[in-house]
Amino acid sequence: MRIGNGTKLDALCGEYVLGTLRGAARRRFERALREEPRVALQLGYWQALFTPRYSKMIELQPSREGWKRLELELGLARYRARWHARAGFWRAWAVAATAALALGVGFQLLRPAPEPAPELTPLLEIAQLTGKVDVSRVTAKLSRDGRTLELRAARAVLAGPAQSYELWLLPAEGGAPVSLAVLGSLDARFALPPGQVGRLRTGAKLAVSVEPAGGSPTGAPTGAVILVGEITA
Amino acid sequence: MLDDKEVRRLLLRTAARDEGSAEAFERLYRSCAPLLLGVAQRVLGRRELAEEVLHDGFGAIWRSAESFDPVIGQPVAWMVAIVRNRAIDVRASHDVARVDSYHDALEDDPEGALDRLFDWSPDAGESEDRRRASQWLRDCLGKLKAAERQALVLAYEHGLSHGDLAAHLRKPLGTVKTWVRRGMENLRECVEACMVGPR
Numbered sequence: 433m434r435i436g437n438g439t440k441l442d443a444l445c446g447e448y449v450l451g452t453l454r455g456a457a458r459r460r461f462e463r464a465l466r467e468e469p470r471v472a473l474q475l476g477y478w479q480a481l482f483t484p485r486y487s488k489m490i491e492l493q494p495s496r497e498g499w500k501r502l503e504l505e506l507g508l509a510r511y512r513a514r515w516h517a518r519a520g521f522w523r524a525w526a527v528a529a530t531a532a533l534a535l536g537v538g539f540q541l542l543r544p545a546p547e548p549a550p551e552l553t554p555l556l557e558i559a560q561l562t563g564k565v566d567v568s569r570v571t572a573k574l575s576r577d578g579r580t581l582e583l584r585a586a587r588a589v590l591a592g593p594a595q596s597y598e599l600w601l602l603p604a605e606g607g608a609p610v611s612l613a614v615l616g617s618l619d620a621r622f623a624l625p626p627g628q629v630g631r632l633r634t635g636a637k638l639a640v641s642v643e644p645a646g647g648s649p650t651g652a653p654t655g656a657v658i659l660v661g662e663i664t665a
Numbered sequence: 666m667l668d669d670k671e672v673r674r675l676l677l678r679t680a681a682r683d684e685g686s687a688e689a690f691e692r693l694y695r696s697c698a699p700l701l702l703g704v705a706q707r708v709l710g711r712r713e714l715a716e717e718v719l720h721d722g723f724g725a726i727w728r729s730a731e732s733f734d735p736v737i738g739q740p741v742a743w744m745v746a747i748v749r750n751r752a753i754d755v756r757a758s759h760d761v762a763r764v765d766s767y768h769d770a771l772e773d774d775p776e777g778a779l780d781r782l783f784d785w786s787p788d789a790g791e792s793e794d795r796r797r798a799s800q801w802l803r804d805c806l807g808k809l810k811a812a813e814r815q816a817l818v819l820a821y822e823h824g825l826s827h828g829d830l831a832a833h834l835r836k837p838l839g840t841v842k843t844w845v846r847r848g849m850e851n852l853r854e855c856v857e858a859c860m861v862g863p864r
Contacts, residue, residue, distance in 0.1 A: 446849035449742075451749055452820050452827055454757075458750065466732065476737035481798055481856050483742040484783040485791075490703035495716055499694055502720060503687070506727050511686035 441471065445478040555582050559638050561661035570618050570659055572638055578629050585618040591642070598643045600653060601628060604635035604663075612638075614647035618659075636663045668791065672697065672740040680730035690727060697741070698723070701748045707782075708752035708824035709759075718755055722748035753824040779806060779814075782822055798856070805855035813848030816841060 444461055447453035453461055464471045503509070555573035561583075562569050568587040574580070583599070591597050597618060600609035610631075613622050618640065624632070632638075641648070642655040678689030698719060705715035705722070725747050733743055785803045787796045806814055816834070819825050825833065831841045 442853070443846065443849070446853065447845075448746070450817060450820050450845065450849060451753060451824050452845055454753070454826055472734060473737055476734070476739065478853075479739040479742040481853070482802065483739055483745070484785070484799060484802055485788065486700055486704070486745075487780075487782055487784040490707060490782060491699035492702045492706055492712075492715075494698045494702050494719055498698065498716065498720065499691065502694065502723055502727075503691075506724060508687035508690065511682060511684065511690075512688060513684040 441474050442478075445471075445475045446482075448475065449478050449482050555580075556665055558632060558665040559661040559663045561638055561640060561659035563659045568618065570640070570661075572661065572663075574632055574665070578632070579623055580621060581612065581624055581632070582621040583615070583618050589618040591616050591645075594645050595655075596643050596645050596647050597640050597658075598647050598653065600639045600641065601631060602637040602639055603631060604633060609639065609653055611648065611651065614643070632663055634663055634665065637661065638663065668788070669740055669795070672744075673735055673738075676726075676730050676733050676740055676743075677735055679727065680733065682731075690730075693726070694723060697744060700741075701744060704745055704749055705752040707822050708749060709756055714755055714759065715752070718748060718752045722751050725751070749824060753826075756824060757826075778818055778822070779803075782818070797859075801856045801859040802852075805852050805859070808855060809848055809851055810844075813844045813851065816844040817848045817852070820845065 444453060444457075448458065448461055461471070465475060466472075555575055557571055558574045559572040560569060561572060568585045568589045570586070570589075571584045573582040573584070575582075581599075589597075597615045599612045599615060601612050602609050610628060612624060612628060613620070615622075638661050639653070639657050640659040641653040641657045643649075643653070644655075648654050672693065675689045675693045679686050679693060701722060702715055702719045705718040706712065709715045709718065722744075726744055729747075733740065783803075785799060787799075791799075806817075809817070812834075816830055819830060819833065823829075827838060827842050827845065830836075830845070831838045834841060
């Protein structure tokens, strides 16, 4: 519908702001508001002039279940930042990491110097693991004898206190993911389970999921998969 | 209650439908729901219906956030209109409030009602323009004829229709419609005169 001239439009805006525009007339006005920019423009003008600030005295506290119900009905969980992408998490992590570092240094001072680590066989890069949310890029390297896997994160990534990372092998030939390791950090070096030695070959994939502390309770990934990469070596 | 700038930012974030949308919408709810519930309660007079309207209203705010125009729209007024219109519709369909029951209506203390309902004091988060507009509006409401002012405030606060107003004020429908129309025209002329006139 075309809404009339300036005077008529002003009268409609005034009644809309006041709340006396009702029923079909209000619906027509609201449609025009969406379709005709000048209507929206004029209403914006009216609202700027005639929207006094309500007194705090009229405010009422909504019932406690109100938000929960809304969140559930609108399916808002989909639009939440995952824990590892939240700024608050990284801040908390930074504090925890600093504390851990301080503890670690203290521990090092008390402990006799360790034996030098034996020279490992050279490691070859086999995969780059990346995620949808840019958590960190992780490089996977495999020892020449195929028994030791090393993960190196471009940026340090540590699991929260109630969580672990679990590394999975998605076999080249298909089939269920196989757990390779449960990790607290994505910087790690560990021996592969003997049954999996030789299975990390081209076409297979590595994936990292977030699991409850100690790893997946079911033997299959249960939490969000944050990193995936194809083995190319 | 947040200032307009922050509410506008949260509405845009809500409309983005990305990973921060739920969090922005939740902040919007936490900060604006008490006001919007109060607005619904003024219209409906019944708490359980007001809570329902608040719920539906926020559902509508979530769904239509993308249609909010950040350049010309007034964010709080936009949300108030959504919730208030819903409350008005529910009120009409439930016949919830008898107009006779507005004991706190304006007859006794018209100035008091204006100041009970609205906060005219300058707010720290407000732009200079908003502050001036608010002052002009208060002054101009004071200059209206009493009958016009009463009709406008009753309609705004309680969501009364022309028919409700006529019944409540015991005046013919035509008279009440004229008060409302003339009241809004006078208010606008007065505020616009303030805008262009000497400050």
